[in-house]
Amino acid sequence: MTSEGRPRRTGGSIENYDVIVIGAGVSGMYALHHLREAGLSVRVYDGASDIGGTWWYNRYPGARVDGPGSPFYGYTFANELMEWEWAETQSEQSAVLEYLEHVADRFDLRRDIQFETWVADARYDEAAQRWTVETSTGVSATAQFLLCAVGALSTPNMPDIPGIDDFAGEVHHTGRWPHEPVSFSNRRVAVIGTGSSGIQSIPEIAREADHVTVLQRTAQYAFPAGNRPITPEEMADARENFDALRELMHANSGGFPFEPRAQRSALDDTPDQRRARYEELWQRGGFKFFLELYSDIAVNEEANATLADFVRDKIREIVHDPATAQKLMPEYFVMTKRPILEDGYYETFNRDNVTLVDLREDPIERFTPTSVVTRSGEHPVDLLVLATGFDAISGSMLRLNPKGRSALSLKHRWNEGFHNYLGLSLAEFPNLFMIHGPGSPGVFYNMPLGAERQINWIAELVRFMRDQGLGAAEPKPERETAWGAEVSAIANATLFPRTDSWWTGANIPGKPRQFSAYLGGALYYQRLADAAAGNYEGFVFEPAAHQEDTEAP
Numbered sequence: 001m002t003s004e005g006r007p008r009r010t011g012g013s014i015e016n017y018d019v020i021v022i023g024a025g026v027s028g029m030y031a032l033h034h035l036r037e038a039g040l041s042v043r044v045y046d047g048a049s050d051i052g053g054t055w056w057y058n059r060y061p062g063a064r065v066d067g068p069g070s071p072f073y074g075y076t077f078a079n080e081l082m083e084w085e086w087a088e089t090q091s092e093q094s095a096v097l098e099y100l101e102h103v104a105d106r107f108d109l110r111r112d113i114q115f116e117t118w119v120a121d122a123r124y125d126e127a128a129q130r131w132t133v134e135t136s137t138g139v140s141a142t143a144q145f146l147l148c149a150v151g152a153l154s155t156p157n158m159p160d161i162p163g164i165d166d167f168a169g170e171v172h173h174t175g176r177w178p179h180e181p182v183s184f185s186n187r188r189v190a191v192i193g194t195g196s197s198g199i200q201s202i203p204e205i206a207r208e209a210d211h212v213t214v215l216q217r218t219a220q221y222a223f224p225a226g227n228r229p230i231t232p233e234e235m236a237d238a239r240e241n242f243d244a245l246r247e248l249m250h251a252n253s254g255g256f257p258f259e260p261r262a263q264r265s266a267l268d269d270t271p272d273q274r275r276a277r278y279e280e281l282w283q284r285g286g287f288k289f290f291l292e293l294y295s296d297i298a299v300n301e302e303a304n305a306t307l308a309d310f311v312r313d314k315i316r317e318i319v320h321d322p323a324t325a326q327k328l329m330p331e332y333f334v335m336t337k338r339p340i341l342e343d344g345y346y347e348t349f350n351r352d353n354v355t356l357v358d359l360r361e362d363p364i365e366r367f368t369p370t371s372v373v374t375r376s377g378e379h380p381v382d383l384l385v386l387a388t389g390f391d392a393i394s395g396s397m398l399r400l401n402p403k404g405r406s407a408l409s410l411k412h413r414w415n416e417g418f419h420n421y422l423g424l425s426l427a428e429f430p431n432l433f434m435i436h437g438p439g440s441p442g443v444f445y446n447m448p449l450g451a452e453r454q455i456n457w458i459a460e461l462v463r464f465m466r467d468q469g470l471g472a473a474e475p476k477p478e479r480e481t482a483w484g485a486e487v488s489a490i491a492n493a494t495l496f497p498r499t500d501s502w503w504t505g506a507n508i509p510g511k512p513r514q515f516s517a518y519l520g521g522a523l524y525y526q527r528l529a530d531a532a533a534g535n536y537e538g539f540v541f542e543p544a545a546h547q548e549d550t551e552a553p
Contacts (some may be wrong), residue, residue, distance in 0.1 A: 004214055004249065004278040010122055013138065013139060013140055013163060014140045014141065014142060015043065015139065015140070015141040015142075015144070016043045016141065016142050016143070017041045017042060017043045017141060018035075018040040018042065018143060018144055018145065019031075019035050019040050019041070019042045019043075019143050019144070019145045019146075019462075020042075020043055020044075020045070020131060020133055020141055020142075020143040020145070020146050020147070020150055021035075021042060021043070021044040021045075021145055021147045022044075022045055022119050022133075022147070022148050022149060022150055022400065023044070023046055023053060023148070023149035023150045023151060023154075023435075024045075024047075024050075024051045024052070024053060024109075024115070024148070024149075025044035025046075025051070025052060025053015025054055025055070025056070025149060025151055025154075026050065026053060026054070026055075026100065026447065026448050026451055027053070027149035027151075027435040027436065027447075027451035027454075027455070028044055028046070028053065028147075028149035028435075029051055029100065029103060029104060030077070030108055030448075030451055030452055030455055031044075031147050031149055031435070031451075031455045031458075032044050032077060032109055032112055033077075033107050033109060034077070034452075034455055034456065034458075034459055035147075035455075035459055035462075036112065038459055038462075038463065040462070042112055043112060043113075043114065044109075044112060044113040044114065045113075045114050045117045045118070045119050045133070045135060045144070046113060046115055046116075046117065047115075047116065047117065047118040047136075047201070048115060048116070049115050049116050049423040050101075050115060051100055051101065051104045051109065051110070051113065052097050052100050052101075053149075053151055054151055054153060054154060054155065055093055055096045055097045055100060056097065057154070057175055057176055057447060058093060058174065058175055058177060058178065058197070059093055059094075059177040059178070059179065059469050060172075060174040060177040060197055060200070060201045061182075061200075061201045061204035061205055062200035062201045062202075062203065062204040062343070063092065063093035063174075063177075063197070063200060063201070064090045064091060064092050064093065064200060064225070064227070064341075065090050065091050065096060065198060065285070066090065066200070066225070066257045066340065066341040067256075067287050067446065068254075068257075068258075068286070068287040068288065068291070068446070069086075069088075069089050069090045069147070069287075070086030070087075070088060070089055070090075070091045070095075070230060070246070071084070071086045071167055071235065071238050072228070072238075072249065072256060072257055072446065073446065073448060074098070074448055075090070075103060075448055075452065076242075076249065076403055076448075076449055076452060077245050077452055079242055079243070081103065081183060082238065082239045082242050083239075084099055084102060085235065086099075086230050086235065087230065088227055088228065088229055088230060088275075089223050089226070089227055089228055089229075089286065090226075090227040090286070090341065092491075095388055097221065101487075102533055103173055105213050113163060114135075114137070114139070114182065115136050116137070117135045117136055118135065118136040119133050119135055119136075120134050120136055120295070121133065121134040121403075122134075122146060122400060122403065122430070123402070123403040123407070124402070124403065124404050124405060124430060124431075125142075126405055126406075126430075127545065128142070128545065129144060129231065129430070129431070129471040129472045129542065129545050130143060130144055130362060131143055131144075131145070131146040131402075131431065131432070131543065132144045132179055132328075133146070133150045144185060144431055144434045144471070145431045145432075145433070146402070146431060146433070147432075147433050147435070147455075147458065148396075148397060148400065148402075148432065148433065148434045148437075149435045149451070150396035150397060150399075150400055150434075151396050151436075152388065152392060152393050152436040152437075152442050152443055152447075153175070153389075153390045153392055153443070154175070154387075154394070154395075154396045155390055155391040155392075155395035155396045155398075155399050156386075156388070156390055156391075157388045157389045157390055157507060157508060158173065158386065158388065159192060159386065159388050159390055159463065160182075160509075161203060161366070161367060162365070162366040162367070163366040163367035163456040164367045165260055166367060166368065166369055167367045167368070167369060167370075167372075167381070167384060168369035168370060169369075169381060169382045169383050169384060170182070170382075170383045170384070171383075171384045171386065172383075172384070172385055172386065172495075173385075173386040173387075173388070174193075174197035174198070174201060174385065174386065174387045175197070175390060176388075183208075184205050184208040184209040184383065185208050185209070185210075186210050187209055187382040187383050188209070188211045188212075188213070188379075188380050188381055188382045188383070189205055189209045189211070189212050189213070189217060189381070189382065189383045189384075189385060190212075190213045190214075190379060190381040190383075190384050190385070191212060191213070191214050191215065191385040191387055191388060191449065192215045192217070192364075192384070192385070192386055192388055193203065193215075193217060193386065193387035193388045193389060194214065194216045194217070194218065194219070194220050194387070195218075195220065195337075195338070195340070195387060195389050195502075196338060196340050197343050197387045197389070198214075198227060198385075198387030199220065199222050199340050199345045200342070200343075201385065202214060202345060202348055202354075202387075202389060203343065203344040203345055203347075203348045205352060205385065206348050206351055206354050209263070209353065210353065211353045211354075211355070211356045212353060212355070213355045213357060213372070213379045213381065214349075214355065214356050214357065215357050215359055215372070215374075216327065216328075216356060216357065216358055216359060217359050217360075218330075218332075218337075219327065219328050219329055219330045219331070220236065220330055220337065220340055220356075220512075221308070221311045221330050221335075221337075221339070221340070222340045222341070222342035222345050222346070223282070223289050223290075223311075223340065223341055223342065224282060224285035224286075224287075224289075224341070224342065224343075225282075225286065225337065225341035225342060225343045226284055226285020226286035226341075227285075227286075227343060246359065249446065249449055249523070250449075250522070251522060252444060252521075252522065253521025253522050254286075254291065254444065254445055255362070255441075255445045255446030255449040256291065256446055258288070258291055258332070260296070260443070261291060261292065261293075261294045261295055264294055264295055265294055265295065265296045265298060265300070265303060266293075266295075266296060266300075266302075266303035266306045266307070267295035267296075267300070267302060267306075269294075269305055271306075274294075274306050274425060277294075277306065278306075278310045281293070282310075282314065285341075286341070287339075287341065290335070290339055293307070297334070297335055298335050298336070298494050298495055298496065299493060299495060301333070301493050301495065304333050304334055304335070304495060307334050307335070308333070308334040308415040309349045310332070310434075311334060312329050312330070314346075315328050315329060318346040318347060318350075319350065320350050321348075321349070321351050322458055324349050324356050325349075327356050327358040327361075328349065328356070330345065330542070332499045332500075333495040333498065333499055334500035335495075335496075335504070336495050336496045336498065336501065337499060337501045338443070338501070338502070338503070342344055352470040354418050355379070357374055357376075357379070359374075362374045362375050362376045363375055365372070370382075372384075389502055389507055391507075391508050391511070392503070392505075392507075392516075393418075393436070393437070393438050393442060393443070393502075393503075393516045393517070394414065394418050394437075394438050394504040394505070394511075394516060395508070396429075397410060397414075398411055398414065399432060402429060402432060402504075403424070404428040404429035404430070405428045405429070405430070406428075408428050408429075410426075410429070412552065413426065413428060414512075415512075416512055417512050417514050418437075418438035418439065418512070418514060418516060419480045419481075419484060419486070420434070420437060420438060420439050420475070420480060420483065420484075421439075421475030421476075421479045421480045421483045421538060422439070422440070422475075422478070422483060422527065422528060422531065422538075423436075423437045423438060423439035423440025423441075423454075423483075423487075423518060423524075424437060424440065424454060424457075424458070425473075425474065425475050425539075426475065426480075427474050427475050427476070427477045427480055428474065429474060430472040430473060430474040430542070431472055431473060431474075433458050435451050435454055435455065436450065436451065436454075438514070438516040438517075439483060439484065439487045439516065439517075439518055440454065440518055440524065441517060441518050441519075441520075441521070441524050442516075442517050442518075443503075443517065444517050444518075444521075445521075445524075452526075453525055453528070457528045457532065460532055461473065461532070461536060461539075464532075464535070464536065465541070468541075469543060469544050470541045470543060470544060470546030471542050471543060471545050472541065472542040473536070473539045473540070473541050473542075474539065475539055475540070476538055476539065478538055479538040479539075486518075486520075487515070487517075487518050487519075488514075488515065490518065490519045490520050491517070491519055492515075494519060495526060496515060496519070497515040501514060502518070503515060503517060524545070
């Protein structure tokens with residue numbers, strides 16, 4: 001590495017860096033900034049035409065932050081970023097993207113990002129202790145470290161339905177929405193899927209379309225978003241107290257600036273007391289609904305049923321037609337699929353221009369060029385919206401399919417399960433790191449903060465290696481086994497693994513069934529700290545083969 005962190009070039013079209021980052025979303029942007037500040041030469045590749053990742057692609061109608069949002073869905077590494085003026089508590093997609101563009105401009109990130117460039121292949125060279133990537137633009141590059149910020153929700157799940165390729169109208173997946181406006185006016189629209197993107201987009205589409213046919217695969221529990229403007233006083237308070245709020249975020253199990261939830265069972269209250277509590281949270285709306293619930297909703301069947309019944313009663317109360325309301329009744333344990341915040345979703349089914357088709361009772365048989373045919377009949381369609389989700393958490397890594405030692409492919413390594421250590425690293429894949437990978441808190445944590453904390457840890461490991469003259473690091477196989485057992489043990493103490501969801505991989509045919517997130521909350525970051533404090537004894541290290549590649553910055 002040069003003294004100023006610039007890449008060495010060895011001639012030809014091969015570029016050489018200390019770190020290659022794949023992905024220019026929230027995680028990749030911070031990785032570039034932080035590692036560059038550490039004196040490392042960094043190159044980022046992204047298939048999109050600008051920064052943003054998930055927020056660049058997901059432009060579907062109604063797309064918003066659906067967690068505890070602004071101003072805490074953002075970076076915490078620089079207090080001056082709190083200068084950004086957030087307008088709403090659940091910011092819309094365009095507002096989040098504008099914020100990320102502001103960060104990219106402020107820290108001059110784009111100069112080290114190559115856009116419209118897919119990484120077509122990534123291979124580890126054991127002798128050189130370096131990764132080589134081949135890109136869609138013909139550029140080849142090598143780096144000692146490969147950091148995969150490829151997104152937990154970035155590989156669209158495309159349904160395999162007879163005749164769907166023969167459909168002649170427009171087809172848009174919510175995760176690959178066009179950048180130009182899509183008009184629904186005077187059009188018959190079919191929407192497949194009622195997960196987060198479906199529930200956010202269906203009310204917006206129904207306000208404009210001539211008719212909307214909702215093809216529901218699974219009825220969902222959805223909760224009021226409670227979106228509202230952020231007041232100047234709230235922003236001023238957040239800025240003034242941001243250091244203390246950041247400490248709260250680090251201590252909180254979900255990475256949010258709230259005190260820990262009181263330990264209280266739903267069964268400790270009377271039915272009237274519980275209902276009053278649920279009603280209060282329902283009327284307030286927002287993600288704090290989940291954070292202020294009873295502490296045993298996700299672990300106790302009887303407690304879980306009290307909330308599930310409450311939401312079903314709300315659906316009956318909101319949806320006028322009893323038959324439609326019945327189709328909307330979820331049957332799984334509440335909270336064991338991704339909690340969804342909605343704004344008028346259930347009310348949408350009171351509109352005359354909306355039809356609900358329950359695919360459990362009336363499955364799709366085929367598409368024609370102008371319609372979708374279900375068991376009960378034919379539904380004319382001009383435009384098809386696929387709100388069918390993603391091959392989540394592991395899918396983007398498998399799409400990349402890096403090759404480690406002895407050309408071992410990740411697809412082969414993960415054929416029966418997503419083995420790794422700390423949700424970050426893989427045996428047989430030295431110097432490769434994942435952000436929000438399987439076995440990390442990922443989508444159960446404030447994702448920008450989680451990315452910061454994982455990347456900070458990776459940067460310290462890189463510094464340790466360079467200080468010690470080490471060229472390669474990979475986890476010990478027994479540590480992977482132990483980590484997988486810890487992830488599973490924590491999950492199995494809850495109701496989560498008992499529900500088919502994208503958290504378990506059940507939405508992808510043939511995918512290994514495995515609960516893929518670490519549910520230990522802030523304990524995860526203690527595990528990272530413990531690993532570092534022990535001089536990373538969970539890793540196998542190799543001396544550097546080429547000393548000039550491992551000089552400390």
